[in-house]
Amino acid sequence: MGGWTREGYGGTGTGAITPDGCAVEVYTRLPAGDEPDVVASAVPAGASLLELGCGAGRVTHPLVERGFRVTAVDESPEMLERVRGARTVCSSIETLDLDERFDAVLLPSFLVHAGDVRVRDALLRTCRRHVADGGCVLVQREGEDWHDRVPRERRAGDALIRIASADPTDDPGVSSIRAEYVFPDGTWTQTFLSRRLSREDFERALAGAGLAVDAYLTDDRTWARALPVR
Known part of the structure; x- marks a missing residue:
C-alpha cells in the first residue's frame, strides 16, 4: 500500500493501493x-x-x-x-x-x-x-439514482463489480461508497466519498x-x- 491515503478513502487487496483507494492490479485488468x-x-x-x-x-x-x-x-x-x-x-x-x-x-x-x-x-x-x-x-x-440503488452489480470482463453500500456521512449529500471487485483469483475493495x-x-x-x-x-x-x- 502507498504511504498515504486521502481521508475517507481506502482500499484492500494485493498490490499497490493509490491515495484514493484504487488497486493498481484491478485497473490493469478491467x-x-x-x-x-x-x-x-x-x-x-x-x-x-x-x-x-x-x-x-x-x-x-x-x-x-x-x-x-x-x-x-x-x-x-x-x-x-x-x-x-x-x-x-x-x-x-x-x-x-x-x-x-x-x-x-x-x-x-x-x-x-x-x-x-x-x-x-x-x-x-x-x-x-x-x-x-x-x-x-x-x-x-454518476447515474442520478446511484446512491439509492444499492447494492448493485455488473460484469466487466472476468470481474464482478459490486457497489455494496452507500452509507450517509456527517456531510449532507455525501455518501461513503464501498465497491468490490471480484475476480476468479482474488477480491479487491475500494471505499470512497461521493457527493450527490x-x-x-x-x-x-x-x-x-x-x-x-x-x-x-x-x-x-x-x-x-x-x-x-x-
Whole structure:
C-alpha cells in the first residue's frame, strides 16, 4: 500500500493501493467500457487530449490506438508505470498547471463527485485552465439514482463489480461508497466519498469554473461535453 491515503478513502487487496483507494492490479485488468467511443464521438480525429486521473491506462490505450495525442495524468506513479504510448505526468489533478492547452480535457471516473467541494471545484478549474479556447471538457457523471440503488452489480470482463453500500456521512449529500471487485483469483475493495449532484448542481459547479454544458452525450446523461466561457 502507498504511504498515504486521502481521508475517507481506502482500499484492500494485493498490490499497490493509490491515495484514493484504487488497486493498481484491478485497473490493469478491467477492460475499457464505452468511454473511448464516447470520447471519439465528441472530439475531432487526432485531437490533443489531457486525460485527468488516467489510472493504469484502461481508457488511455484505446484512445492512443485511435490516433489521439494523449497526455495522461495521475497522482500514482504505480499506475503511470502501466501506461504506454502516451506522455505521462505524475501530479495531483487539483494542483496541475502544465502551462499549455488541449483540444479536449477529460475528467472521467466520476471524479466530479468528490466528497470535498473544494476538491471538486479545484478539479474543474484545472479543466478550465487547460482547455483551448475552441476546445471542450468531457466530464463523466454518476447515474442520478446511484446512491439509492444499492447494492448493485455488473460484469466487466472476468470481474464482478459490486457497489455494496452507500452509507450517509456527517456531510449532507455525501455518501461513503464501498465497491468490490471480484475476480476468479482474488477480491479487491475500494471505499470512497461521493457527493450527490443533481443536473442543476452539476451545471452550477461547472459555471463556477467558467464552463457551460454544450451537450449530454449519453441517454443517461452520465457524460457531458462542456465548453469554456469567458
